[in-house]
Amino acid sequence: SxxxxxxAVRWGSQxxxxxxxxxxxxPVINALTDEEHPCQALADALTIRxxxxxxxxxxxxxxxxxxxxxxxxxxxxxxxxxxxxCATPRGYEPPPGALGAACAFGGNVSLTNxxxxxxxxxxxLYTDVWASMGEEEERERRLRDFAxxxxxxxxxxxxxxxxxxxxxxxxxxxxxISSDVLYGGQSAVWDQAENRLH
Numbered sequence: 001s002x003x004x005x006x007x008a009v010r011w012g013s014q015x016x017x018x019x020x021x022x023x024x025x026x027p028v029i030n031a032l033t034d035e036e037h038p039c040q041a042l043a044d045a046l047t048i049r050x051x052x053x054x055x056x057x058x059x060x061x062x063x064x065x066x067x068x069x070x071x072x073x074x075x076x077x078x079x080x081x082x083x084x085x086c087a088t089p090r091g092y093e094p095p096p097g098a099l100g101a102a103c104a105f106g107g108n109v110s111l112t113n114x115x116x117x118x119x120x121x122x123x124x125l126y127t128d129v130w131a132s133m134g135e136e137e138e139r140e141r142r143l144r145d146f147a148x149x150x151x152x153x154x155x156x157x158x159x160x161x162x163x164x165x166x167x168x169x170x171x172x173x174x175x176x177i178s179s180d181v182l183y184g185g186q187s188a189v190w191d192q193a194e195n196r197l198h
Contacts, residue, residue: 011032014035017033035097039196044126051188056082059123060084061085061122062118064128065128065142067094069168074098075098075102085109085111086111121160125155126166130145152177165189167189171189
């Protein structure tokens, strides 16, 4: 605390980050932990706002792993009035704490194991890698478990005609997202990446 005015931390352990913040006398910003990715979620909210004028009433479908990105996305979107549907394979749902935090804002948040149910009429279709940093040894099993949960042209067709696609990058094309969608006309991924600067 004596060296800095503030500290932004990307740290594997949420508990360790909270311990650090408890003992620090300066602001500690969670730039990423195993449980949360709040700065990413703020960039996501800014991107959605740029595209739709706000988040109130926007249907956001997250498809894939119920990881730290999904958890923070549910919370920020719920807080700003969006409807959030998170589609994951069984056993990969976001943790109860994240769901509880999102619901505490009074938002419309739901979970499903059907990506097409989530994507139906969605204005935002969001995905992330299936094996995050530190999960590389689980990659082959995760590829099998997540079969059918990729964001591709067929899933995008189930969304609203004006839907945009988000991904926090880096992307593994051919896995959680197809190349034609990532680089297609409905992708807002590059604006989303720029918004992390802000």
